[in-house]
Amino acid sequence: MNAPLYEVGAFGDTASLGFALVLGIAFGWFLERGGMGNANKLAGQFYLTDLAVFKVMFSAIVTTLLGVFWLSELGWLDLPLVFVPPTFAIPQLLGGVVFGLGFVMGGLCPGTSCVSASTGKTDGLMVMAGMLFGVFAFNEMFPLVERIYRSTPMGSITLPELLDIPFGVAVFVVVAVALAGFRAAEWFEARA
Amino acid sequence: MSPYLAGVGIGMVLLAAFVIMGRGLGASGAFSSAVAAGVSTVAPERARTLEPYAAYMGDERRGPLVDWLVLEILGVTIGGALSALFAGRLRRGIERGPRTTPRARLAYAFGGGTIMGFGAKLARGCTSGQALTGGALLSVGSWIFIVAAFAAGYAFSPLFRRQWT
Numbered sequence: 001m002n003a004p005l006y007e008v009g010a011f012g013d014t015a016s017l018g019f020a021l022v023l024g025i026a027f028g029w030f031l032e033r034g035g036m037g038n039a040n041k042l043a044g045q046f047y048l049t050d051l052a053v054f055k056v057m058f059s060a061i062v063t064t065l066l067g068v069f070w071l072s073e074l075g076w077l078d079l080p081l082v083f084v085p086p087t088f089a090i091p092q093l094l095g096g097v098v099f100g101l102g103f104v105m106g107g108l109c110p111g112t113s114c115v116s117a118s119t120g121k122t123d124g125l126m127v128m129a130g131m132l133f134g135v136f137a138f139n140e141m142f143p144l145v146e147r148i149y150r151s152t153p154m155g156s157i158t159l160p161e162l163l164d165i166p167f168g169v170a171v172f173v174v175v176a177v178a179l180a181g182f183r184a185a186e187w188f189e190a191r192a
Numbered sequence: 193m194s195p196y197l198a199g200v201g202i203g204m205v206l207l208a209a210f211v212i213m214g215r216g217l218g219a220s221g222a223f224s225s226a227v228a229a230g231v232s233t234v235a236p237e238r239a240r241t242l243e244p245y246a247a248y249m250g251d252e253r254r255g256p257l258v259d260w261l262v263l264e265i266l267g268v269t270i271g272g273a274l275s276a277l278f279a280g281r282l283r284r285g286i287e288r289g290p291r292t293t294p295r296a297r298l299a300y301a302f303g304g305g306t307i308m309g310f311g312a313k314l315a316r317g318c319t320s321g322q323a324l325t326g327g328a329l330l331s332v333g334s335w336i337f338i339v340a341a342f343a344a345g346y347a348f349s350p351l352f353r354r355q356w357t
Contacts, residue, residue, distance in 0.1 A: 004214030019212050020260045024267020026205045026215055030273035031268070034198025039287040039301075043356040046349040053193035056202065057323060063203025064328035068210060083215045085317060085326040087333030092322070095315025095335040096340025099308050104345045104352050106304020107287070109319040110312060111219035113305065115272030123301040124295075130305020133218070135227045137306065138313035139244040149314060158330040166319055170330055182196070 005072070007081040028115055031056075037115035038106030039123055046104045049192040051185035058178040069171045084156040091149050106130065206328060215260075216325025220312035222265035224248045229256040244313065289356040300355055311341075 002008050006016055034056040035041045042051030071077035103109055107117050108127045118122025138145070160170040193201075209216050226247035232239035239245040250256040276282040288297035312318040315337050317326065323341070326334025 003211045005212050007214040016213060016260060017258070017263045020263035021270075023205055023209050023212075023217065024264035025271035026208075026267075027202060027264070028268035028271025028273075030198045030201035030205065030271075031273045032193075032281075033193035033201070033271040033279075034195050036198075037272055040210060040356070041288065043289075045354075046345045047353065047357060050357075052195040056199040057319070057327075059196045059199025060202040060206060060324055061327045063200045064206045064210070064324075065330070067203070067207035068328065070220055071207075071211065077211060081214050082210050082329065084329045085322060085331050085334055085335070087331060089333060089336060090318065092315045092333040092336045095311045095313070096275040096337040098311030099315060099318065099337070100311075100341040100344025101348045102304045102307030102309075103319075103341065104304075104349050105355075106301050106308060107356070108301070108304075109219070110223060110267060110308060111217075111265075111318070111320040114219065116287070118273040119267035119282055122284070122286050123288065123297055123355075126298045126301035127305035127308075128223075129251040130302040130307075130311040131223045131226055131312075132230075132305075133302075134306040134309020135220070135223050135313055135329040136309075138232070138310045139227065139231075139242065139246050142242060142244050145314065146248065154332060157332050159332055159335060162332050167330075168219050174330070190353070 003077045004081050007078075027111075028118075031112060031115045032119060036112045037119050037121070037124070039116060039121070041111070042112060043104065043107040048188045051189055054185055055182060058181060062175050063179045064130070065171055065174060069167065084158065086156045087154040088154040089154060091151060094148065102130075102134075202324070203328070206324060209325075213260075216321065216328070217264065218261045218317065218321035218325065219265060219268070220309070220318040221248075221261040221321060222259070223309060224313070225250065225256045232256065270324050288306045289354075291357075292355050296355070300352070 019086055035052050039048050045053040072079040106127045110131055113124045113127035116130055160167045225248045228245045231245055233351055248256055250259050253266045322334045322337040
């Protein structure tokens with residue numbers, strides 16, 4: 001097998017939109033099944049009463065990471081053709097802080113607000129409306145924030161590249177940290 | 193469903209996106225497309241010239257809404273609704289803390305959404321495009337975002353304790 005299929009020309013743009021819809025349906029399904037459409041549950045993450053957000057997010061990351069590693073080792077996935085979001089250290093640090101504030105205030109993140117809204121929750125719809133307004137505000141203010149936005153560009157760089165360690169070692173460390181995190185999460189929930 | 197199992201499911205979907213498309217999942221990008229679509233109907237010149245709009249104007253003939261992430265997020269709303277429907281959880285309501293009025297909850301939701309929208313633009317992505325997708329590819333900036341977002345969530349959580357507990 002030669003993948004990514006789209007990147008090697010297995011199908012065109014119209015088909016890619018069909019895959020977007022199907023992958024989105026599966027994504028939304030598992031988000032809802034994991035309880036991620038519920039703002040109270042998500043907010044529990046920040047009061048250490050319900051750590052489902054951490055569990056869902058890190059079991060997803062570990063699953064994908066192991067899949068990417070082995071498919072690439074076996075030569076089935078051409079990893080350099082997979083788009084790695086480029087790093088801009090300072091805006092991603094500041095953006096992360098602002099995002100975290102909005103997350104604990106709104107109780108949902110952008111993707112989960114769509115699940116919350118489509119399962120009938122008005123608060124999810126309001127988070128979506130806020131998102132639109134926040135994006136609009138950022139865009140209108142763009143000339144003011146442009147310098148920060150473009151600062152500290154580092155290109156598409158990964159942790160193993162930055163630390164100069166083998167990919168497999170980085171995968172092992174992330175999996176080990178996630179497993180320790182799951183144990184800690186169960187401990188916090190038992191205590192809450 | 194156990195949150196671990198749901199996470200493995202999401203991980204398989206994300207892996208499938210990498211294998212099929214060579215790109216991951218996202219959410220905030222679809223909001224950028226929607227805003228670009230809105231502004232382009234009211235102020236087409238501004239949408240063409242100001243970069244954060246122009247970057248999401250898409251194909252000139254098909255418009256900003258015929259876009260990979262817009263279709264994916266449309267799928268997310270359908271998939272979420274189907275899951276809730278089959279589980280008997282599809283009903284109207286407002287999720288809020290025990291001491292929070294519906295009005296206050298909706299105000300917090302709009303405010304939180306606004307702040308997140310701004311932060312996601314500055315960080316070039318949100319919990320889907322940065323934390324999940326970039327995190328699973330071990331992108332340096334994505335891990336900066338993950339640590340910063342969770343640290344800030346905990347740091348600011350006392351301000352909203354009354355709202356949630």
